[in-house]
Amino acid sequence: MINAFQPMLGDDELAAVAEVFRSNWIGKGPRVRAFEDAFAAHLGVGPDQVMTLNSCTEATFLAMELAGLGAGDDVVLPAVSFVGAANAVAAHGARPVFCDVDPRTLNPSASDVEAALTPATRAVLVLHYAGYPGDIAAIAELCRARGLLLIEDAACAVASRVAERACGTFGDLGVWSFDHGKIAVTVDGGMLYARDPELLRRGRKRAYFGLEQFSGFDHAKVTDTRWWEFEVGSFSRRSIMNDVTAAIGCVQLRRLPEFLRRRREIVERYDTELAGLPGLLLPPAPPPGHRTSHYMYWVQMEEHVRDEVARDLYRRGVYATFRYPPLHRVPIYGSDARLPGAEHAADRTLCLPLHQGLDDTDVDLIVETVRTSVPRRSASAAASAPASAVRGA
Known part of the structure; x- marks a missing residue:
């Protein structure tokens, strides 16, 4: 069967994984940091503005949390979009409000988004359909004028740009996918961008149980007493990437x-x-x-x-x-x-x-x-x- 979507993996990816195995450290470590740094350079943003996660859907869920969206809030998104985007909105108690799209490009225009705004709208979550940037510059301008948060679903748009600006960086938050069907893959994985690096600092804690110290091993280097004890700042979950998948991602990004x-x-x-x-x-x-x-x-x-x-x-x-x-x-x-x-x-x-x-x-x-x-x-x-x-x- 000729597949609609399919990754391309080979000897270089296997060699990168073998190197991780030989290191005896397969959890989140230096390869994750290297992948984040490389992707930040690819986007043209600071390394403190991106963080890896275990999926794009998880990145979208975390974006909702960091944006503070919840009950009583409306989020406008195109009807032609992935179910994970609408689930992220609804799971946080906000209401997904669907806007129309151009029947030929399948992307919304700024006027499509504007027509769907309500008095309760707090954010717009726009997809770049098929990797085509769409009307993103005008949508970003509309959101700024209305005081709305803009979240970009750039899952399909790993290399898409408008006037040399990377899609996913026009708004306040952006997400990318590296799952098995995308252009560059990590088997499963996602990336979250935030214009404000402080949001990412909060995001890193939320992606690992809300722990104030990420690693007892690292914490031992800076304290003499009971580095293994927990300090929890939020009721969060574990959503991190690991060095095995990140090593694949580093190779895939070079091959992009x-x-x-x-x-x-x-x-x-x-x-x-x-x-x-x-x-x-x-x-x-x-x-x-x-x-x-x-x-x-x-x-x-x-x-x-x-x-x-x-x-x-x-x-x-x-x-x-x-x-x-x-x-x-x-x-x-x-x-x-x-x-x-x-x-x-x-x-x-x-x-x-x-x-x-x-x-x-x-x-x-x-x-x-x-x-x-x-x-x-x-x-x-x-x-x-x-x-x-x-x-x-």
């Missing part, structure tokens, strides 16, 4: 330019070979000054055609999918919003495989299947439509 080059090559193939195919829309080009991570490549077609094309691909050993089903349609969140842009996109969008592990033969098969399936399924749908629908009545 290589991964991005291959992804661009595949996108260029898709753009060239699927261009002009009747009934198929390709992703719009990013605006000038926007750099995407090319995390997903999405195509759009009529709803019933989309479903049949996905089946045709699957029959030929290609797994295509749609990310992400609109959250305002998920009953647990209690939304009655009508969001035509998100609904239109969700019914017509299909994400084709896009990862650095695809070889040219894989891409040939995907392209050939799409080029064959879309016209055939479109003709079949037109032939079975009522006469009034064909006439456009």
Whole structure:
């Protein structure tokens, strides 16, 4: 099966893990610090502004806590977003309020966000869909003007930028994912950015049981009495990364330019070979000054055609999918919003495989299947439509 998402791991990652094993220290240690430092340099921020966690979802949950969001607060987020984002809002007692998205880019505009604001809105949590930056500069300006916190879900946007500024750093807080399906992976893992380093100092304690001293071993170096006793500042949990996963992350971050080059090559193939195919829309080009991570490549077609094309691909050993089903349609969140842009996109969008592990033969098969399936399924749908629908009545 050709997967929609897939990591690329090899001998360098194995060597890094072996080095950690030989050190006899596999918990949180120097490799975690090295990974944080390298990622901070990649973003162009201070090393005291980022911290690792065991997942992006945990980073989002911690962001809610550090922002002080809770009961009585509304948080606006795009309907086309990951369930972990809405869960983080709702789990802290705040109310997720879903805004619409552009049906072609699947990112919200500043006007989409503004239309969803309520008197109780305290924060905006915006996703960079598929790694495309979207209207983030205007959304950040809107949040500053309204006195709202801005949290960026940059899980798909590890290398995305607008005018050389890294996505995830436009707001007050930002989160990234390094899970098994992302561009750079640590198997599982996440990163949290805060504009205010003091928030990160608080965050580090919250990520390790609320302990004032992180390590008794280290504490013994600066005290002579009972360094093993606990001093707890908050009722928190354990959410830290370890040196095994961080060592993988350091290698993956060094290989990131290589991964991005291959992804661009595949996108260029898709753009060239699927261009002009009747009934198929390709992703719009990013605006000038926007750099995407090319995390997903999405195509759009009529709803019933989309479903049949996905089946045709699957029959030929290609797994295509749609990310992400609109959250305002998920009953647990209690939304009655009508969001035509998100609904239109969700019914017509299909994400084709896009990862650095695809070889040219894989891409040939995907392209050939799409080029064959879309016209055939479109003709079949037109032939079975009522006469009034064909006439456009």
